[in-house]
Amino acid sequence: MSGLRTGWALPGADSRAIVDAAHLAERWNIDTLWLGDPQARLANSDDSYVMVSAAAAAAVTSHVRIGVILSGQASACALRIAEDIGVVDQIAGGRLSVAFSPSVDPARTGDISRIAAAPRTWPLGDGRTMPVTPAPAQPTVPLLVLQPASSGLIGRSWNDPAGRPPVMAIPWAEGTAPPTPSRLAELRAMAGRSGADEVILLTPAPAPPLVPLATVIGTVIAPALRAADHEMALLALDATRWLQQSTNGVASPTEILCLSRVSRSEA
Amino acid sequence: MGLWTMQSTYVQPKPAGALYREAATEARRAEELGFDSVWLGEHHLSYDGFCPSLLPAAASILARTERIAVGTGILVLPFHTAQRVAEGCAALETLAPGRFRAGLGLGYREVEFAAAGLSVAQRVGLLDERLGALLAPPLRDRLGATQVWLGTGSVAGAARAARHGASVLVQPATGRRRLSEMYGTWQGQTPGAAAGQPARFGAMADVWVEDDERQLEWVTARVRETWRQYSNFWCDDPVTEQDRREMLVEQMSGTAVLGSPAKVTDHLAGLIELGVDSLVLRIRFDGLDGRVLDRCLERLSAEVLPQLRMGR
Numbered sequence: 001m002s003g004l005r006t007g008w009a010l011p012g013a014d015s016r017a018i019v020d021a022a023h024l025a026e027r028w029n030i031d032t033l034w035l036g037d038p039q040a041r042l043a044n045s046d047d048s049y050v051m052v053s054a055a056a057a058a059a060v061t062s063h064v065r066i067g068v069i070l071s072g073q074a075s076a077c078a079l080r081i082a083e084d085i086g087v088v089d090q091i092a093g094g095r096l097s098v099a100f101s102p103s104v105d106p107a108r109t110g111d112i113s114r115i116a117a118a119p120r121t122w123p124l125g126d127g128r129t130m131p132v133t134p135a136p137a138q139p140t141v142p143l144l145v146l147q148p149a150s151s152g153l154i155g156r157s158w159n160d161p162a163g164r165p166p167v168m169a170i171p172w173a174e175g176t177a178p179p180t181p182s183r184l185a186e187l188r189a190m191a192g193r194s195g196a197d198e199v200i201l202l203t204p205a206p207a208p209p210l211v212p213l214a215t216v217i218g219t220v221i222a223p224a225l226r227a228a229d230h231e232m233a234l235l236a237l238d239a240t241r242w243l244q245q246s247t248n249g250v251a252s253p254t255e256i257l258c259l260s261r262v263s264r265s266e267a
Numbered sequence: 268m269g270l271w272t273m274q275s276t277y278v279q280p281k282p283a284g285a286l287y288r289e290a291a292t293e294a295r296r297a298e299e300l301g302f303d304s305v306w307l308g309e310h311h312l313s314y315d316g317f318c319p320s321l322l323p324a325a326a327s328i329l330a331r332t333e334r335i336a337v338g339t340g341i342l343v344l345p346f347h348t349a350q351r352v353a354e355g356c357a358a359l360e361t362l363a364p365g366r367f368r369a370g371l372g373l374g375y376r377e378v379e380f381a382a383a384g385l386s387v388a389q390r391v392g393l394l395d396e397r398l399g400a401l402l403a404p405p406l407r408d409r410l411g412a413t414q415v416w417l418g419t420g421s422v423a424g425a426a427r428a429a430r431h432g433a434s435v436l437v438q439p440a441t442g443r444r445r446l447s448e449m450y451g452t453w454q455g456q457t458p459g460a461a462a463g464q465p466a467r468f469g470a471m472a473d474v475w476v477e478d479d480e481r482q483l484e485w486v487t488a489r490v491r492e493t494w495r496q497y498s499n500f501w502c503d504d505p506v507t508e509q510d511r512r513e514m515l516v517e518q519m520s521g522t523a524v525l526g527s528p529a530k531v532t533d534h535l536a537g538l539i540e541l542g543v544d545s546l547v548l549r550i551r552f553d554g555l556d557g558r559v560l561d562r563c564l565e566r567l568s569a570e571v572l573p574q575l576r577m578g579r
Contacts, residue, residue, distance in 0.1 A: 015358040019330060046323065046353040046356070052358035056330035059291060075350040079382060083311065083319040088273035090283045091327045122312060124381040132285040134273070189383035 001192035002232075004199055004225035005244065007067060008217055012205030014043030014190040015053040015101020021210055022057035025063040032097065033057060033201055035263050037144050038153055042204065048049030065229070067097040067200075069146070072104030079122055079133035082094045082115035082132055089136035097134065099144040099155050099167070106145075113143045113158045126170035142166070151190040152202075159164040168196035172203050176212040179242040184224040186234070191225075199225060205248060212247070221242045268297045268564070269306030269340050269471070269547045274322065278492055278553040283316045288413030292356035294458055296561060298335035300374065300568035306340035306547050310500065311379045316429040322355030329363040338368030338404035338472065340436060340547055343420030345374055345393035346383050350399035353409040360411035368412075370436050371398065376500045381386050398431050416469065425449035428466075429456035436559040437470040439549060440522040443541060445471065447521040470538050473523035474556070476566040486555060493553040508569060528570035535575055539555070547573075 008030050009022055016037055025033040035054050037045035046147070047070045052069050070081065089096040098116070100109045115122065117140065121130040128253075144167060145153035152170035157163055168191050174183070191199050202219070208212060220239045227235045271293070273286040281289075294305045294415040307324055310317035318324050321339040328337050337359075354368065359367040373390045374380070380387050383478070400406055402415065417428035420516035422445070428435045435453055439448055450468055473490065477483045498515035502508040535546055550563055 015362040016327070019362065045278070045355040049318070049358045052322045052355045056326040056362050057360075059330040075348050075354055077383070080320075080347065080351070086324055087287075087318065087320040087323050091287045091323065100334040122382055123298075124378060124570070127380070128378070128381075130312035130378060130382060131314060133313060133319070137284050194350035217299045263372050 002228045002243070003030040004188065004197060005149075006217060006225050007034050007169075007198050007200035008214070009036075009038075009067075009069070009169065009200050009202045009204060010207055011037035011039070011069075011202060012044055013207065014044055014205075015049070015056055017207075017210065017259050018053040019056050019060055020067070021214065022061050022064065024210055026061045028222070029062060030218050030222055032065040032067045032185070032198065032215065033202070034069060034077050034099070034169075036071060036099075036101070037204075038069050038072035038101045038202070040073060041102045041133075045069075046073050046075050047081055048075050048084075048129035051088055054096070055088050055091050057093065058088060058242040062093075063095070064188065065095045065097055066092050067099060069099045069101055070104060071094060071101050072108055077106060078111035078115060079132065081112050082120070085112075085116045085141060086120070086132065086134045086136050089138055089141055090134050091150075092137070094137035096138070097142040097144070099146050100158070102146050102148060109145060109158060116141055116143060117159070126138065142218035149194060150264060151194055154194050154196060157184040164197075166193045166196060167200055169200040169202055170196045172201035173207045176216055176222045178216050178235035178243060179236075181224075181236045184221065188229075192220075193201070202216055204211055215247075220221075223255050268302045268303065268550065269338075270308040270549050271305060271318075271324075271551055272308040272310070273318040274313075274553070275285075276315045276496055276553050278489065278496075279556070281298055286316075287327060290321075290324070291328045293551075293556075293560065294328045294332050294335055294337070297564060298332050301572065302335065302568065303545075304336035304338050306338040306370065306546070308340060308546070309342055310376065311346070312382055315496075322352075322359065322430055325367060326362060328357055328361060329366055332363075334366075334483050336366045337363075337415075337418065338547075339370045341370040341372035343374035343379070344397045345385060345390045346370045346379065347396040347397075351407055352397075353406040354402055356413045357409040357411065360413050365412045367574075368414045368416055370416040371433075373424075377503060395427065397425075398433070402431055402433075414467075416467075419449075420445070422448050424450050425453040426456060429453045432466060433555075434467040434545075435469060436545075436547065437468075437543070439471040439473050440469070440519055443537070446538070446543075447541050453482065454542065467545050467548055468542055470543045471547040471549060472535065472538065473549045474567075475525040475550060475552070476528055476531055476535070476563050476571065477525065478527050483525060486519070486552075487520070489554045490523050490552050491516055491520045528566060529563075529568070529573075532574045534570050535571070537577065 036050040143158040154165040155167035416434040499505040
């Protein structure tokens with residue numbers, strides 16, 4: 001399957017690491033940066049922590065999509081989370097996606113999704129109805145429900161659970177080593193079997209150093225997932241060779257500057 | 268410096284996204300001009316998009332600035348669980364260590380309480396309960412160096428802040444006598460430090476620096492219109508309470524200090540003489556933005572703040 005999008009998730013990462021990753025994801029043309037923990041077990045996966053981090057990531061980027069994985073932990077009621085969705089999508093200029101972890105109570109998922117969808121209103125219980133503002137910048141914020149599947153997790157649209165899943169999330173254990181063409185072909189096949197058009201690589205904290213990880217995802221994995229079937233193997237080899245040359249000292253001054261800036265912030 | 272509320276009102280409709288971007292840009296400008304902090308206001312379920320989610324909004328400003336602090340003035344604690352606030356503070360503290368001020372308060376707008384399944388009568392109990400939870404283990408550990416402030420206009424509120432070791436942020440339109448009583452009460456109860464920071468006694472004030480009489484008329488009209496709209500929040504039924512609404516407009520806009528640098532300096536120096544050690548100046552009125560706002564910020568920075576910092 002070609003034309004796949006690439007997502008990068010850092011479950012457990014703190015807000016500073018998220019902002020650094022957002023810069024890198026944008027720099028390396030990764031399609032979506034996902035925040036939060038699908039298993040809702042790691043630190044920093046409370047929905048409020050995730051929404052605050054998402055706002056910071058959105059504020060320092062202009063085109064990478066920002067995905068939030070909501071854990072459903074009871075730190076905020078559905079109305080407050082729906083308001084957060086409106087604010088963060090406005091800050092992001094319409095780049096927000098929302099996924100609910102498998103542990104979220106379906107009733108809560110439904111509550112948040114109904115408020116976040118148009119018309120965004122909230123009943124007071126006495127016949128009056130109030131607008132939930134601000135509305136998101138997007139006419140429809142993508143709302144997904146993550147479900148366990150043989151290939152990892154798949155995300156189905158909340159209002160179309162029987163439809164084609166738009167995302168597939170898998171743990172990424174290879175670290176910063178560029179994957180082989182056969183491994184990339186396997187990824188494409190898994191996505192093809194699930195029907196997803198975005199592959200999210202989960203790199204739980206403590207993740208490998210962000211710069212080399214983002215570089216591998218952006219220069220090797222994402223192009224290989226986008227490429228046509230017959231182009232993929234050669235592209236992956238070329239991209240891996242280019243990456244190895246670049247990291248051996250032949251990167252452009254601009255790239256070195258970018259890498260060193262983020263490396264300092266990691267330190 | 269405050270209050271940024273991201274409203275798109277009938278006075279000056281704007282896309283919400285532009286307002287959030289402007290807030291960050293104006294915070295950077297305030298930072299350049301030497302202001303210490305910017306503050307954001309919270310309301311819910313309003314046609315104008317008044318910011319309901321202050322912690323994400325604060326994150327977007329902290330991420331785009333280097334030094335200036337960002338505060339909530341105020342976050343209505345009865346509408347948020349203590350865990351939600353603690354988790355948001357934890358994210359902000361990691362993002363910008365020591366630069367977030369958690370200004371917390373009671374709230375008052377009936378429909379917002381109804382939407383949360385609460386009554387206004389529950390607000391004091393909820394504030395105390397949640398403030399206590401926030402400032403005790405395990406949630407306190409999530410706050411890090413976050414300063415905790417309590418927004419209030421009453422002596423009882425100042426006493427509550429002292430009990431919790433919180434800083435105070437006195438609401439605008441609080442009279443000098445009451446402010447003095449609040450300070451005496453707060454100071455007399457020997458405030459500690461809520462999160463490892465020395466407690467402070469701050470006050471909010473509506474100000475605008477302008478010498479030209481015609482410009483001042485224009486500014487005054489916009490301040491009045493800001494309060495006309497805002498006064499709707501204090502009326503159960505603004506349609507049938509027109510007289511009360513107009514009275515509120517007179518009362519609130521009358522407390523704003525609009526005029527020459529000397530006039531504004533005199534007023535603020537008077538607050539400092541009463542014990543105030545931090546000033547949050549509201550200069551973000553409806554329709555007063557862009558170049559006119561920048562000009563006001565510049566004049567405050569150049570002609571008012573130096574006088575106050577030198578103790579005149």
